[in-house]
Amino acid sequence: MVLSHVMGIFTHPEREWETIRREDSSKLSEFITHTPILALIPALCGYYGVTQVGWVVGASHRTFLTTESAFILCALMYVAFLAGVWILGEMINWMSNTFSDKEVPPHHGMAMAVYISTPLLLAGATGLYPMLWLSAVTTSLAGAYSAYLLYNGIPILMDIPKERGFIYASSILTVGLVMLVALMAATVVIWSVGAGPVFI
Numbered sequence: 001m002v003l004s005h006v007m008g009i010f011t012h013p014e015r016e017w018e019t020i021r022r023e024d025s026s027k028l029s030e031f032i033t034h035t036p037i038l039a040l041i042p043a044l045c046g047y048y049g050v051t052q053v054g055w056v057v058g059a060s061h062r063t064f065l066t067t068e069s070a071f072i073l074c075a076l077m078y079v080a081f082l083a084g085v086w087i088l089g090e091m092i093n094w095m096s097n098t099f100s101d102k103e104v105p106p107h108h109g110m111a112m113a114v115y116i117s118t119p120l121l122l123a124g125a126t127g128l129y130p131m132l133w134l135s136a137v138t139t140s141l142a143g144a145y146s147a148y149l150l151y152n153g154i155p156i157l158m159d160i161p162k163e164r165g166f167i168y169a170s171s172i173l174t175v176g177l178v179m180l181v182a183l184m185a186a187t188v189v190i191w192s193v194g195a196g197p198v199f200i
Contacts, residue, residue, distance in 0.1 A: 002033045009115050013149055017156040020111050027093075027110035031086060034114045035121075039081040042124020047074040049130040057132075069198035076190065081121065084179055089113035091175050099168040100158050108157050112172075115153070119145045147173065 008016030049055075051070045054062040065073070093109030123142035126135050150172060155165030190196075 003037060004033070005115065006034070006038075006118060009118065009149060013152055014156060017153045020115075021108065021157050021159065023107075025107040025111075027089060027107045030107045030110045030114055031089065034118070035082055035085045038118060038121040039078050039085075041121055042081070042127055043074045043078040045125050046077065046127035046130075047071065049127045053129055055130040055132075064200040066198045066200055069196075072195055073197060076195070080183060080186075081117075084183065085113050085117050086110075088117070088172075088176060088179065092172055095168065095171055095175075096158060099164055099171075100160050102159060104158055112150070112153060112157055116146045116149045119143075119149070 005016050005020060008019070047070050050065040051067050054064040056062050089110035089112070092112050093104065093106055096104040096109060119142040120139070123138045126138045151166065151169045154160070154169040154172070155162045158165065158168065160168065
């Protein structure tokens, strides 16, 4: 079902993780029914914000991107979100061989990647009004809740003891941070070859 469990992970996460664990699903359906839709939020909101609202740094005038530049950057951001969630899901499944004594269904790792990324993707709505402090505060809160979902959900979804789940979740968090650094490095490379922002 499209966007199932999204409300549940905010209102009653533990019960929702139990429901997800009992479902008979596939990692592709888990991914397709959520991530392509949710990843549109930061991409579309960001496009509108940088082309129609603009932003101000210090005492300077309001700054905008050209529509062509914004479209390219937001399209690349959308693809990066999709790739990031999929790769993280695969990494969670791969690491389950180390941390779980049982065979973990492939959709469990993908479900974990999808739902822990959901708060961050929803926080992308702040792109409608691109202010640095607003984006920083919202992203920090979303990141904190994503970490909570990760540490809370891993023992339940993977059916492992909490102590082992803590180490597993910490490993996933490390992988996520490494992916973030790699994304930042890729952004610098992409900008250097001519796909950077073009200001009005």
